[in-house]
Amino acid sequence: xxxxxxxxxxxxxxxxxxxxxxxxxxxxxxxxxxxxxxxxxxxxxxxxxxxxxxxxxxxxxxxxxxxxxxxxxxxxxxxxxxxxxxxxxxxxxxxxxxxxxxxxxxxxxxxxxxxxxxxxxxxxxxxxxxxxxxxxxxxxxxxxxxxxxxxxxxxxxxxxxxxxxxxxxxxxxxxxxxxxxxxxxxxxxxxxxxxxxxxxxxxxxxxxxxxxxxxxxxxxxxxxxxxxxxxxxxxxxxxxxxxxxxxxxxxxxxxxxxxxxxxxxxxxxxxxxxxxxxxxxxxxxxxxxxxxxxxxxxxxxxxxxxxxxxxxxxxxxxxxxxxxxxxxxxxxxxxxxx
Numbered sequence: 411x412x413x414x415x416x417x418x419x420x421x422x423x424x425x426x427x428x429x430x431x432x433x434x435x436x437x438x439x440x441x442x443x444x445x446x447x448x449x450x451x452x453x454x455x456x457x458x459x460x461x462x463x464x465x466x467x468x469x470x471x472x473x474x475x476x477x478x479x480x481x482x483x484x485x486x487x488x489x490x491x492x493x494x495x496x497x498x499x500x501x502x503x504x505x506x507x508x509x510x511x512x513x514x515x516x517x518x519x520x521x522x523x524x525x526x527x528x529x530x531x532x533x534x535x536x537x538x539x540x541x542x543x544x545x546x547x548x549x550x551x552x553x554x555x556x557x558x559x560x561x562x563x564x565x566x567x568x569x570x571x572x573x574x575x576x577x578x579x580x581x582x583x584x585x586x587x588x589x590x591x592x593x594x595x596x597x598x599x600x601x602x603x604x605x606x607x608x609x610x611x612x613x614x615x616x617x618x619x620x621x622x623x624x625x626x627x628x629x630x631x632x633x634x635x636x637x638x639x640x641x642x643x644x645x646x647x648x649x650x651x652x653x654x655x656x657x658x659x660x661x662x663x664x665x666x667x668x669x670x671x672x673x674x675x676x677x678x679x680x681x682x683x684x685x686x687x688x689x690x691x692x693x694x695x696x697x698x699x700x701x702x703x704x705x706x707x708x709x710x711x712x713x714x715x716x717x718x719x720x721x722x723x724x725x726x727x728x729x730x731x732x733x734x735x736x737x738x739x740x741x742x743x744x745x746x747x748x
Contacts, residue, residue, distance in 0.1 A: 471499070471514035483519055486573040489526050493533045529570075536566050551620075585618045597640045604646055604658055608665045611637055628667035634676075637662060638746035647745040656680060659746045676746075683748060690739030693720040 475492070482488040492515070500507035516523045539562055540547075547555050563571040592614045596607055615624040615633060627633050637643055638659075647655050656677060663673045693716065700712050717725035731738060741748070 467510060468513040468517055471510060472517035475514060475518045480518070483522060486529065486570045487576060489522070489529050490533060490574045492526060493530055493537075496530060532566050536563065539566075589614060589618055593636060593640070597642055600642045600645055602642065604643060604662060605665065607640065607643055608637055608662045612666055625667050629669075629672070633666045634663055634668070634746065637666065638744060644744060648743075652684070655745060662746075680746065687739065687743060689720050693717070694737070694739050 475495070479488050479492065496507075496511045499511050503510060512523075512527065515526055519526065540559075547558065550558065560571070563575065567574060592610070596602070596610060599607065602610075611633065612624065612628075615627060619627065624633070643662075647658060650658060659680060660673050660677055663676060664670070668676070696716055697713065700709060700716065704712055714725070714729070717728050721728050728738070
């Protein structure tokens with residue numbers, strides 16, 4: 411199975427930490443209301459005054475809505491754009507705007523009228539929430555503000571939220587894409603020394619997520635996982651003698667911001683994994699010899715004894731894995747990870 415690229419786990423963990431209050435770049439005012447529409451005010455003004463010839467105004471509005479929205483009116487995003495039309499109409503005709511809008515929509519889109527009116531009510535509720543929380547939202551870090559806005563959208567609109575705001579840029583996805591590009595480049599940068607690979611990864615994380623969140627990601631292990639998954643890192647680690655390899659791994663973790671206690675604890679984990687891999691290597695060599703000389707029940711009995719000798723209480727697990735065709739010590743070795 412092809413291994414996953416490191417940005418997946420890294421970006422997922424970045425999302426988990428995004429809800430905390432960190433000193434990220436100064437936020438911008440949220441632009442989370444609705445995609446822009448072409449309001450009826452920009453069309454030709456009705457020839458009649460608000461208090462006469464209402465049917466004529468309804469027809470004019472219905473024609474306007476059909477011309478501007480008819481081709482895609484079945485889509486929730488298009489229906490949502492009618493909210494701005496409704497607001498404009500209420501501003502022009504405070505007393506009769508609601509009736510005019512409902513009559514025009516019913517005339518233009520009779521089969522979708524109830525759906526559109528229900529969506530208008532939901533959009534009214536959503537925009538009222540935005541207005542009530544505008545100042546507080548402006549004070550939040552970008553990713554936290556974005557997450558809260560989307561939480562409210564999904565609470566009000568459910569699955570329709572993704573369709574209504576489909577064209578809105580997702581800052582989390584944008585940061586993830588930038589990180590993925592950097593990781594893809596570093597993954598193949600075999601000419602760079604290990605310290606430089608770690609430096610560029612850490613610098614990118616700081617720039618995208620801020621230093622506080624970057625430190626949290628390092629503490630969670632996400633940054634280290636991203637680094638040690640790179641082919642460029644693994645090739646260099648594999649070429650080192652065991653003692654120098656472990657020292658290099660320790661130095662890389664310190665460079666990424668791991669505490670000394672974490673570095674030492676992970677080094678002990680690395681040592682236990684190394685012992686298992688050495689035992690696995692010896693086991694696989696002896697296993698190949700047995701399968702080349704024995705068969706049937708004698709082979710089964712010899713393998714049971716061999717697994718017990720190398721793996722002790724883990725021997726039954728190894729046996730079950732082999733019955734299912736999985737040989738864990740034929741996997742690719744990834745130093746610092748497995």
